[in-house]
Amino acid sequence: MTGARAVGTVDLDVDERRLAWVYLSRVVQGPCAPLSALIASVGVCEAARAVREHELPAALRGPTAARRDIDSAARDLETMRRIGGRVITPDDDEWPQWRMLGLDQLDTDRDREAAVPLVLWARGPLSLRSASERAVAVVGSRCSSGYGMQVAGDIACELAGRGWTIVSGAAFGIDAAAHRAALAVGGPTVAVLACGVDRPYPAQHDRLLGAIADSGLVVSEYPPGVAAQKHQFLARNRLIATLGDGVLVVEAGLRSGARNTVKWARRLGRPAMAVPGPVGSASSAGCHRMIREGEALLVTRAEDVIEEAGPLRLPVGDDAADPGHHLRGAEAEVYAALPAIGSRQPRELAQQSGLELATVRAVLPSLELADLVGCDSDGWFRTRRSG
């Protein structure tokens, strides 16, 4: 009897936390750094209570004012059950904790949108955590050319065929070509929406989104029923960049939203790549500018993408003399800024490398995963001595 009761208590607790996450997701609808800070400080149930009872720090009164009196959590969960979906919260095994680390280290004082999502609403059989373990975001122009559709399809096919998840935004043009290529070879694909996952957006992609939900994953940080609004696309782009090992832009006009996704990738310390095209083509002008200005690396094929976005390669044999020589970009710079002996704080590493503190914080965990650096009370240090 005691055992059964204990299980019941645990379930109740789990349910209460889940209802709290869902309630808060509906209240703020999108990233909300002050709320994330409150949850980190007092826990999700207490944070939900505080929001409900208007016991809030000043920074949270505005963002919660409109909807804090609406608690549709139970109904939202019921809606998700009905459409065959689910809510993924940070409590769940499926939560891509590792992917969210980069986002968690960004400076939300400067940009409140740079927060970890509270929950993700999802439809589809894939585990978000597994699907995002080896993933590339493929994005680009909605007004793509035949050339762009061809190249996006070719590269996404090759990547998906090798088991890489294609993350994109289900928009017209390059996004759709990338998703379709992954589906065509039975590869994993994740569509990240700027509206509720019960809404087909764009409407003409109803069938495409259905196919993605059948074998891949459709996710959003917006609760069911929420319509797509302009600022939500920018927040959505940060999730697309967050869920991949890198961002590939296939075609982009000079004012394309793809550049925004590339900026997120760069803030997260992940490689941004762009495919060139004919110089007369307006749909390649944004790619050419990003390459020219050093915002994105020129790539022409799936192998290039894997080379950039692939997992850190561990040095072996002769390379032991310089364990970090395989690294690139921010990872190489942060590693180089670490002394051969002794530790450094992220702030010191930022100063020495000239990188932003947020970038340093974002890449340290991946260097740690690669067993190149470690961390103790003195700061970060190299785990291998160079020869």
Place this chain on the structure above:
Amino acid sequence: MTGARAVGTVDLDVDERRLAWVYLSRVVQGPCAPLSALIASVGVCEAARAVREHELPAALRGPTAARRDIDSAARDLETMRRIGGRVITPDDDEWPQWRMLGLDQLDTDRDREAAVPLVLWARGPLSLRSASERAVAVVGSRCSSGYGMQVAGDIACELAGRGWTIVSGAAFGIDAAAHRAALAVGGPTVAVLACGVDRPYPAQHDRLLGAIADSGLVVSEYPPGVAAQKHQFLARNRLIATLGDGVLVVEAGLRSGARNTVKWARRLGRPAMAVPGPVGSASSAGCHRMIREGEALLVTRAEDVIEEAGPLRLPVGDDAADPGHHLRGAEAEVYAALPAIGSRQPRELAQQSGLELATVRAVLPSLELADLVGCDSDGWFRTRRSG
């Protein structure tokens, strides 16, 4: 009488020097660093005498052995007169002294081909010195695509129309498209050959070379009658790079000779640029690789080329705080390596900037021309104090 005789003596002296240059050019046929060193040390007439009489340092015995007994200088000059050409020697006003400075600073111990040419054989009405003052080398694949021909033509037309000289190699494909575009708008163009200027190479470009000789300039460091040989194309590429403010590659396969010209540009501290194209096109693969690996900057139009290759822009107004902020590439790095107060030797600048000594030596004169640096017995210094 004395006056007339003095003039006669001067003429004789000039003639003797010219005959010496021409004799030596025929003996070594191409760049010869040890001979350039000997001329710099003892003068051209004495060097010619030493070669004729076999009184040579060991390094020069090999390069002069085959032809030192042949003196066809007078006949060569007569040949040039007959075909309406001329020889340009370092004694002539037309000698592009300024352009040759970069080449003169390269390390010929490492690469004997990196020498200043002894003379240049030329056909055409343009002054080589004037024509190379504002010039861009446009090179690329012989097996170019329709796309490449179109883009080479568009960019060269625009550059030539704005008074930029198009320097190229008169080869099939991109070279020919660039020359033709310049001719079509009545702009200046210079063809640099790997054989004598009396030889149409390739033969199918006889008419094109004739047109260039009619309004532009056909030049070569090889005496008349010399046939094109493989190694001469590499030496020729160094001259193409030397005569321009930058090198633009429009299309290049992975094994294209254009990459060699780009390497020369980089050694000379001049911008190397490449035009992207469709990723499936083999004729763009070399351009994409050079951009990807940081060997060339991506450009898409004439404005981009002018921005990179254009004359150093002098800081004005607010920019006085950082006089060097307009600089790019090696120039920016060398300038940054100079202290705000005090002087540095080129070797110290190389150490501090991480650039090769040869590159440092090559860019200092252009910084001097831009009035940003000066030189005295203590070394090089900034001419302007940053604010």
